[in-house]
Amino acid sequence: MKIFLRYFFCSSLITLSIIGFAQKPEMYFGDTTKIGRPYAKDPSVVYFNNQYFLYYSTPGVNFQNWNIGIASSNDLLHWKKVGELNPSAPYEKNGLCAPGALLKDGKIHLFYQTYGNGKGDAICHATSGDGINFIRDETNPIFHPTGDWTCGRAIDAEVIQFKNNFFLYFATRDTSYKIQMQGVASAPLNTTFKRTDWTQLTDYSILKPELSWEKNCIEGASCIKKGNYLYMFYAGAYNNEPQQIGVARSKDGVHWKRVSNTPFLPNGEPGSWNESESGHPAIFKDKDGKTYLFYQGNNDKGKTWFLSKREVVWKNDLPQLKK
Numbered sequence: 001m002k003i004f005l006r007y008f009f010c011s012s013l014i015t016l017s018i019i020g021f022a023q024k025p026e027m028y029f030g031d032t033t034k035i036g037r038p039y040a041k042d043p044s045v046v047y048f049n050n051q052y053f054l055y056y057s058t059p060g061v062n063f064q065n066w067n068i069g070i071a072s073s074n075d076l077l078h079w080k081k082v083g084e085l086n087p088s089a090p091y092e093k094n095g096l097c098a099p100g101a102l103l104k105d106g107k108i109h110l111f112y113q114t115y116g117n118g119k120g121d122a123i124c125h126a127t128s129g130d131g132i133n134f135i136r137d138e139t140n141p142i143f144h145p146t147g148d149w150t151c152g153r154a155i156d157a158e159v160i161q162f163k164n165n166f167f168l169y170f171a172t173r174d175t176s177y178k179i180q181m182q183g184v185a186s187a188p189l190n191t192t193f194k195r196t197d198w199t200q201l202t203d204y205s206i207l208k209p210e211l212s213w214e215k216n217c218i219e220g221a222s223c224i225k226k227g228n229y230l231y232m233f234y235a236g237a238y239n240n241e242p243q244q245i246g247v248a249r250s251k252d253g254v255h256w257k258r259v260s261n262t263p264f265l266p267n268g269e270p271g272s273w274n275e276s277e278s279g280h281p282a283i284f285k286d287k288d289g290k291t292y293l294f295y296q297g298n299n300d301k302g303k304t305w306f307l308s309k310r311e312v313v314w315k316n317d318l319p320q321l322k323k
Contacts, residue, residue, distance in 0.1 A: 023273045025308040029079045031058045031069050038304045040069060042156075042220070043294040045076075045284040046101045046131075048108055053131045054079055054294075055110065056307060057097035066095035066115045070132055076292065076309065083132040085110070091141055096124070100157045100222075109193060110134060111157035111168070114141060119177065123157045123170060125193045139195035145172050145183050147203040154183070156280075159193070160223045162230050166191055167253045168198060169232070171219035172205075180217035181208035182234070184254060207234065207248055207256045213263055215241055220280035224291065227317045232256060233264070233281040233293060240301050242267035243279030245293070247319060259318060265295065265310065273306065275299040283312070291319075 030038020042057040054071040070083040087096055094116030102109045108128045114121045122141035126134035144154045156171040168185040184206050187197040209218050214236035222233045229249040237243045244263035248256040265281070268274040274297030282294040291312040298305050311322040 023268075023271065025273065027077045027079075027308045028273070028306055029054070029071065029308070030304060030306045031056070031071075031081060033081060034058050034060060034069075035063070038306055040307050041296045041305045042098045042280050043282045043296065043307045044099045044101045044222075045282055045292075045294055046103055046108060047287055048103060048131050051131075052076055053101065053108070054307070055099035055101050057099070060095070064095070066097040068096060068099045068110075068112060072131070076286070085112075085126070085134055089136055089140065091122075091124070098156045098220075100159060102159050109159070111159050111193075113155040113157060119151045119153045119173075121153050121155055123154045123168070137194060142193060142195045143168060143170070143185060143198050145170070145185075145200055147200075149174065149204050150183065151175050151177055156220050158221045158223055160225070160230070161189070162223075162225060162253050164189060165253070166193075167223075167230075169221040169223065171221070178216055179208060180219050180238070181205035182218055182221055182232075182256075186253075201254055206254060207232070209236065211236070211246075211258075211261055213237065213244055214246070217241075217243075218246075222281045222283045224283045224285060226314060226319075229317065231259075231283070231319065233283045235279045235281060236263065239279065240276045240298070242275075243277040245278055245281045245295060264319065265293065265321065268297070268299070271299075273297060273299055274308075276301050284309075293321075 031040040040056045044055045052073045058069045068085040071079040071081045073079045098113045100111040122144040124140040125137040125142045128134045150172045154170040158169040165186045185198045185200045191197040217238045220235035232248045245265040247264045248258045250256045265278045276298045280296045292309045294309045312319045313322045
């Protein structure tokens with residue numbers, strides 16, 4: 001009996017160890033420099049000057065003055081924090097977050113939102129020649145939506161070149177401030193992304209929550225071109241409801257159709273590192289052509305937040321998670 005119990009106890013420890021190890025993904029990044037525990041959200045990744053840059057949202061002390069953290073890597077797995085973009089302009093006094101990075105004309109163009117202003121939050125723009133130090137656009141904020149379909153708020157900017165235009169995708173809310181949904185604006189190819197370059201393309205939402213798992217929210221759009229389509233990876237439901245990731249595609253950048261009625265990347269099983277959610281996607285094409293989906297997750301209803309990634313493979317012009 002003692003031998004059996006010893007064997008059972010040791011086997012259980014080994015099993016728990018294996019399970020615990022499996023719960024932690026290969027990339028598992030959280031910024032511990034701000035509030036004393038890991039906290040990083042809203043990833044965006046680019047390859048610039050022979051290194052990878054990761055931009056993400058992180059709060060200040062007492063969750064005031066949100067800012068954008070900057071980390072670098074040589075392998076997309078191990079990240080080191082190298083800088084921050086902190087509030088400095090009057091329109092950022094309550095904070096800034098949700099970065100979206102784009103390479104153009106030898107610079108990183110960073111699109112981000114003001115924070116803490118409710119219906120007044122809007123999209124801003126800054127540029128950098130080294131990936132760390134940024135110069136703000138003199139016309140900031142560069143965009144907020146208009147019309148009776150929206151409360152006027154714009155967050156979670158994603159900018160991508162497609163069909164001879166730059167498209168700006170943003171999340172906004174309806175006039176009741178309950179439903180989060182997607183809108184779109186465009187700018188010409190010769191744009192400098194200043195405020196007067198943007199034209200709102202619709203007076204309605206291009207993608208709003210309809211499926212049960214999306215609940216009342218579609219946000220965090222991230223886009224990639226594949227074949228004749230533009231694919232949008234998006235977050236459905238608000239944080240920790242759980243938030244999960246879906247995919248839609250479009251041939252013109254304006255009219256979208258979901259590729260599935262189920263989440264592309266769901267939240268994790270009970271006990272996993274992302275049990276509370278898999279959210280706010282960032283799709284990234286590496287220099288070797290491989291595609292990776294970066295996303296945020298946690299298992300404690302938002303007491304901590306980590307960033308991770310999964311490789312995405314394409315079959316018949318449809319994305320699949322590599323097993």
